[in-house]
Amino acid sequence: MPGHRVSGAPARPFGSSTRVRTAWTERNRQEQLVYKLLLPVFGTVFVLTTIPFILALIQAMTVEGRGFVGLENFGRALANPLLYESLKQTGLYAAIVLPTEILGGLGIALLVHRTVRSNVVRAAIYIAAMIPIVIPQIAVGVVFRLVYAADYGVLNVLLGQTGPSQPLWLSSPPLAMIATASVDIWQWTPFVYLVMFAGFQTVPSESVEAAQVDGATTWTQFRHIELPYLRPLLLLVLFFRIADVIRVFDHVYVLTGGGPGTTTQFLSLYIYRIGFKFSDLGQASALAVVVMVAMIVFYTIVSRFLPADRG
Numbered sequence: 001m002p003g004h005r006v007s008g009a010p011a012r013p014f015g016s017s018t019r020v021r022t023a024w025t026e027r028n029r030q031e032q033l034v035y036k037l038l039l040p041v042f043g044t045v046f047v048l049t050t051i052p053f054i055l056a057l058i059q060a061m062t063v064e065g066r067g068f069v070g071l072e073n074f075g076r077a078l079a080n081p082l083l084y085e086s087l088k089q090t091g092l093y094a095a096i097v098l099p100t101e102i103l104g105g106l107g108i109a110l111l112v113h114r115t116v117r118s119n120v121v122r123a124a125i126y127i128a129a130m131i132p133i134v135i136p137q138i139a140v141g142v143v144f145r146l147v148y149a150a151d152y153g154v155l156n157v158l159l160g161q162t163g164p165s166q167p168l169w170l171s172s173p174p175l176a177m178i179a180t181a182s183v184d185i186w187q188w189t190p191f192v193y194l195v196m197f198a199g200f201q202t203v204p205s206e207s208v209e210a211a212q213v214d215g216a217t218t219w220t221q222f223r224h225i226e227l228p229y230l231r232p233l234l235l236l237v238l239f240f241r242i243a244d245v246i247r248v249f250d251h252v253y254v255l256t257g258g259g260p261g262t263t264t265q266f267l268s269l270y271i272y273r274i275g276f277k278f279s280d281l282g283q284a285s286a287l288a289v290v291v292m293v294a295m296i297v298f299y300t301i302v303s304r305f306l307p308a309d310r311g
Contacts, residue, residue: 086270105192129190141254
């Protein structure tokens with residue numbers, strides 16, 4: 001019958017739709033305020049990143065004295081065998097530093113989280129971990145050059161190797177790679193520790209206590225409870241560290257200058273040499289554009305494995 005409520009259908013409380021609309025309007029208002037506050041920041045970042053990319057793209061498609069050449073610079077850049085030698089050395093460098101930094105930082109964070117209960121000691125460790133990160137990489141390179149120098153280096157003095165058979169840390173191909181990698185590990189393992197330690201603080205204590213009551217081992221607790229909370233952070237750390245490895249330049253330039261030979265001529269140093277030592281800015285710009293696009297694609301892939309915000 002018209003005007004009669006169907007039997008069994010719940011009656012909507014009077015005014016509920018009004019409250020829903022009010023809450024929705026308030027949420028939209030808050031989101032608009034957030035966007036307005038963030039717009040200047042994002043706008044500035046967008047301008048500062050877009051303009052150099054556009055300039056690099058224009059430079060990559062021109063040759064001095066000839067004007068527009070299309071994709072010719074890209075073809076020359078990708079056909080250069082030295083490019084793939086630098087990629088090989090960069091991959092070897094990444095294979096050394098990335099696992100060491102991530103596993104080392106994660107291990108230190110787990111150790112501090114499980115064993116250190118004093119807030120004062122945790123704060124002291126936090127401050128100590130910040131020191132390597134905030135030191136400029138040029139300064140780090142200069143300090144470690146004094147450590148690894150063959151004749152007067154601190155390391156050879158401590159090892160008692162100051163004679164003719166002294167290790168040539170910066171002149172021997174295998175040792176030069178180890179020396180440059182050790183600097184990266186020293187400076188950026190604390191960064192991984194700080195991120196992972198913050199991630200441990202987000203793990204619900206109720207879940208951990210319940211697992212301990214059930215008799216879960218330390219490894220089981222880490223694998224099934226703590227690691228799922230850390231997985232998004234591990235992906236982000238991996239992305240940032242890969243980006244840093246691709247653009248590593250300062251301390252390597254100070255320590256070895258890319259040598260001996262091409263042992264430590266990583267991708268960033270190779271692009272630098274092409275652009276400024278050989279004055280081929282078109283080819284260097286083409287490589288920079290290719291690296292930029294590759295990083296965008298890589299980040300897009302990584303972001304698919306990050307948990308979505310469910311609101």
